[in-house]
Amino acid sequence: MDSTIVRTRxxxxxxxxxxxxxxxxxxxxxxxSAATGPVSMELWGWxxxxxxxxxxxxxxxxxxxxxxxxxxxxxxGGYTQISDAITAGKGPCLxxxxxxxxxxxxxxxxxxxxxxxASADMAKFAPSAVSAASVGGxxxxxxxDIGPMVLFYRADLFAKYGITTPPATWDEYRADAEKVHAAxxxxxxxxxxxxxxGLAAFSLQTGQSWxxxxxxxxxxxxxxxxxxxxAAYWQDLKDKDLLLVGGNAWDPQxxxxxxxxxxxxxxxAAWASGGVKDDLKxxxxxxxxxxxxxxxxxxxKSASNGGSATSVMAGCANPREATQFATxxxxxxxxxTIAVEGGLYPASIAGQEHPLLAAGDPYFGxxxxxxxxxxxxxxxxxxxxxxxxxxxxxxxxTEAMGQGTLPDAVTKVQASTVAxxxxxxxxxxxx
Amino acid sequence: xxxxxxxxxxxxxxxxxxxxxxxxxxxxxxxxxxLIASGFLAPFAVLFxxxxxxxxxxxxxxSFFTVRRAGLFGGAQTTEFTGLSNYAxxxxxxxxxxxxxxxxxxxxxxxxxxxxxxxxxxLLLDSRSARLRKTFRLTFFLPYALPGAIAAVMWSxxxxxxxxxxxxxxxxxxxxxxxxxxSWVPFSxxxxxxxxxxxxxMLIIYSALQTIPGELLEAAELxxxxxxxxxxxxxxxxxxxxxxxTTVFSIIGTAQLYTEPAVLVGARIPGVSPKxxxxxxxxxxxxxxxxxLAAAESVVLALVTLALxxxxxxxxxxxxxxx
Numbered sequence: 001m002d003s004t005i006v007r008t009r010x011x012x013x014x015x016x017x018x019x020x021x022x023x024x025x026x027x028x029x030x031x032x033s034a035a036t037g038p039v040s041m042e043l044w045g046w047x048x049x050x051x052x053x054x055x056x057x058x059x060x061x062x063x064x065x066x067x068x069x070x071x072x073x074x075x076x077g078g079y080t081q082i083s084d085a086i087t088a089g090k091g092p093c094l095x096x097x098x099x100x101x102x103x104x105x106x107x108x109x110x111x112x113x114x115x116x117x118a119s120a121d122m123a124k125f126a127p128s129a130v131s132a133a134s135v136g137g138x139x140x141x142x143x144x145d146i147g148p149m150v151l152f153y154r155a156d157l158f159a160k161y162g163i164t165t166p167p168a169t170w171d172e173y174r175a176d177a178e179k180v181h182a183a184x185x186x187x188x189x190x191x192x193x194x195x196x197x198g199l200a201a202f203s204l205q206t207g208q209s210w211x212x213x214x215x216x217x218x219x220x221x222x223x224x225x226x227x228x229x230x231a232a233y234w235q236d237l238k239d240k241d242l243l244l245v246g247g248n249a250w251d252p253q254x255x256x257x258x259x260x261x262x263x264x265x266x267x268x269a270a271w272a273s274g275g276v277k278d279d280l281k282x283x284x285x286x287x288x289x290x291x292x293x294x295x296x297x298x299x300x301k302s303a304s305n306g307g308s309a310t311s312v313m314a315g316c317a318n319p320r321e322a323t324q325f326a327t328x329x330x331x332x333x334x335x336x337t338i339a340v341e342g343g344l345y346p347a348s349i350a351g352q353e354h355p356l357l358a359a360g361d362p363y364f365g366x367x368x369x370x371x372x373x374x375x376x377x378x379x380x381x382x383x384x385x386x387x388x389x390x391x392x393x394x395x396x397x398t399e400a401m402g403q404g405t406l407p408d409a410v411t412k413v414q415a416s417t418v419a420x421x422x423x424x425x426x427x428x429x430x431x
Numbered sequence: 432x433x434x435x436x437x438x439x440x441x442x443x444x445x446x447x448x449x450x451x452x453x454x455x456x457x458x459x460x461x462x463x464x465x466l467i468a469s470g471f472l473a474p475f476a477v478l479f480x481x482x483x484x485x486x487x488x489x490x491x492x493x494s495f496f497t498v499r500r501a502g503l504f505g506g507a508q509t510t511e512f513t514g515l516s517n518y519a520x521x522x523x524x525x526x527x528x529x530x531x532x533x534x535x536x537x538x539x540x541x542x543x544x545x546x547x548x549x550x551x552x553x554l555l556l557d558s559r560s561a562r563l564r565k566t567f568r569l570t571f572f573l574p575y576a577l578p579g580a581i582a583a584v585m586w587s588x589x590x591x592x593x594x595x596x597x598x599x600x601x602x603x604x605x606x607x608x609x610x611x612x613x614s615w616v617p618f619s620x621x622x623x624x625x626x627x628x629x630x631x632x633m634l635i636i637y638s639a640l641q642t643i644p645g646e647l648l649e650a651a652e653l654x655x656x657x658x659x660x661x662x663x664x665x666x667x668x669x670x671x672x673x674x675x676x677t678t679v680f681s682i683i684g685t686a687q688l689y690t691e692p693a694v695l696v697g698a699r700i701p702g703v704s705p706k707x708x709x710x711x712x713x714x715x716x717x718x719x720x721x722x723x724l725a726a727a728e729s730v731v732l733a734l735v736t737l738a739l740x741x742x743x744x745x746x747x748x749x750x751x752x753x754x
Contacts, residue, residue, distance in 0.1 A: 076697055080718045087722075106504045108720040135504070194701050216502045245592075251699055253593045388504065391718040395705045402701030403613050420719060423520065425500040 039318045040065045041325065043310070044082055045096030046073040047144075049342030053335040057328050064321040066094070074098055075197070075394065083110045086314050093316035094326060098308045099132035100200070102140050104390040107424065111311045115139045117323035124331055128380055129347035133309040141309025142326035143347035145339065147269030148376035149201060149303045152249065152276060155288040155365065157264045161187075166265075166290035170233060173293045177242040180264060188244040191254065191266045193234040193406065196397030196413075201269075201305035202234075203227040204384050206295065211387040217427040218388065223414035229295075231406035238406075250275035258283065267292060269305040270373040274343015277363050284362065289369045291376060302379035307347065345373050352377070392420040487733075494518065494726040517727035527712045527728060531735065533617065534708050538685035541621035546677055548625065549632035553670075554662045556633075557640040568637070572630035579627060583694035586623045587611075591700065611695065611702045620707075623691045628684070632677045639673035640666060675747045679740045686736040 043054060043066050054068040069092065071078040079101060085091040097105055105111045118139045122130050129143035153166055161180050167173040177189035193199060200210065206226025212219045237243050244257055249266040257263040258280055276287060292302050310326035312319050329335050336351040346352055357370025387393060396416045400409030418430040497513040500506060521527055552571055556564055574582065590610040592598050601608060610619045643666060651665045692707035706712050709732045716725035
């Protein structure tokens with residue numbers, strides 16, 4: 001009797017101890033130690049090529065091991081995962097960060113200034129990418145890829161509907177869309193503009209910016225003449241039923257329409273080429289790429305959408321080694337080959353001359369799509385400033401564009417962005 | 432359970448009242464028993480304190496502070512005690528309030544429909560003339576076995592206009608609907624919830640039906656009360672506690688709505704707001720870097736849920752006492 005009681009008394013103590021050990025053990029595994037021996041770092045991102053590039057680096061650099069962890073893409077929660085992990089002191093040393101997110105990551109104190117380690121290598125990159133990865137002259141990431149915008153179109157269907165040359169201006173784009181609609185109302189010329197990133201990219205083409213700064217104060221100008229023009233244009237095309245509603249290129253809805261020859265084109269960044277090739281394998285040779293249509297004929301203005309840098313994150317004990325890895329990822333010839341094969345358009349000047357890009361792409365009927373991308377990249381206006389509340393703007397715009405009209409969304413999000421920046425405790429005006 | 436008629440006519444002996452613990456235990460063993468009991472409770476207590484009480488306490492604590500920033504990017508950030516200012520901000524946020532109202536309206540329609548359906552299915556399974564009882568029970572329960580996110584993905588494919596198998600035939604009949612347009616979304620989400628949770632609630636109600644003493648039903652039947660009248664006048668009042676329980680679970684579940692709208696937003700369906708439910712708003716406050724506001728919003732949501740559940744329980748207790 002007594003012995004059973006002793007046993008029963010010991011058991012809970014043991015259980016409690018075991019649970020405590022397990023809990024404490026789980027808490028203690030994070031952090032980066034600044035050891036003198038081989039260092040080990042984590043890279044969090046979602047680009048498919050990063051995992052192979054990390055393997056290349058590890059084979060050549062046993063002294064600094066990098067582990068790649070795939071997280072959901074930024075817009076689907078990746079950034080929250082990264083910044084929460086950093087707040088909890090268990091963040092990665094390196095992360096994939098899109099250029100337009102860098103300021104909001106800086107407000108969250110999640111990215112670190114790597115100017116002293118990275119400035120020497122910045123001459124290797126397209127100047128627009130370097131400025132996109134910098135804030136106030138300080139560097140917060142090594143540029144990996146950029147997203148010059150182009151028009152992807154079905155050459156066979158353009159011929160079928162009597163469109164001899166791809167539209168060079170937005171007026172021609174509208175005329176072509178009406179022509180297709182007149183021939184068959186169930187066939188759509190393009191896709192609707194449905195998210196904040198897209199609206200930002202089209203606004204950039206008009207030479208406007210959504211933000212500016214003077215001193216320590218932000219000025220929000222989402223509701224500007226350029227953005228209003230873009231919003232009215234795409235709303236009009238949507239109202240006339242000329243566009244495939246909802247779903248970006250490579251979303252299931254788009255793929256289904258494309259397979260049924262019900263959609264002729266979409267406007268998006270260079271990296272969308274990878275998605276088309278993967279999702280529409282059966283349409284090899286049918287797709288082609290043309291420059292993004294412009295507002296006035298031959299005004300030489302394109303836009304960019306997305307593209308990302310590798311940032312060194314707050315709390316990283318080895319920022320020098322981390323920056324070396326980030327530079328390798330963006331510039332090493334083998335790494336660039338893997339990235340280009342994965343559909344990324346490199347930010348590095350040498351990378352843009354990559355043989356794979358200079359050669360004709362069999363999927364695009366042997367077209368040298370790299371040249372279209374390169375021309376577009378050179379024509380991106382250098383007027384844009386990114387704001388401090390990326391997630392809020394993207395979410396608010398996507399919501400407002402889904403629930404109402406585009407012009408209404410622009411006015412609504414102008415106000416909600418000013419409020420959100422104020423809520424963060426930063427100084428802001430809504431001019 | 433496969434032969435319910437015999438179970439009903441010859442019920443196993445049931446205890447009408449729970450066993451009363453013997454009173455006046457000797458003090459000597461009392462202390463020892465207390466020690467043993469605390470030993471058994473310790474694992475639960477440790478987990479409960481670290482995984483439930485501590486995070487809730489931390490959220491409440493966080494909700495009273497605000498991060499002060501300076502310059503364009505926050506500069507040197509300081510955290511200050513600001514009392515209820517985060518609560519004021521949460522209650523002044525139109526999107527947050529709108530999401531609470533939206534989810535409350537959704538619950539007002541969806542919960543009664545779902546529980547009504549669950550009750551009817553449970554009564555049918557329990558009725559004497561039911562055939563293939565086990566097969567149907569499993570079939571009704573099956574949707575619950577599917578993880579919520581997977582079910583939502585499946586439904587999103589069934590509802591998206593261009594690929595839905597329903598919209599085509601409906602437009603052939605002259606009815607042109609887009610189940611994922613802003614005005615239809617609450618109904619589509621209600622449909623997903625009903626599909627996923629009816630079986631679960633049915634099982635709880637069905638278990639309660641199984642515990643109804645056989646002699647009671649036999650007496651009712653001898654008095655000529657059969658079929659639907661037996662179900663409505665005898666069975667339903669007796670499973671009332673199970674109905675109250677499932678209602679409270681459903682209120683809490685609806686207040687915490689997240690998976691279904693989040694999956695639809697992730698699928699880039701324009702009609703679904705990324706701020707559909709209160710939890711989605713809270714998550715967004717986190718995304719922007721405002722943990723303190725997110726904490727305040729969480730506390731508000733928890734309090735509202737608690738108040739609703741408690742009010743419903745109290746109302747039923749009073750009603751039960753009057754009956």
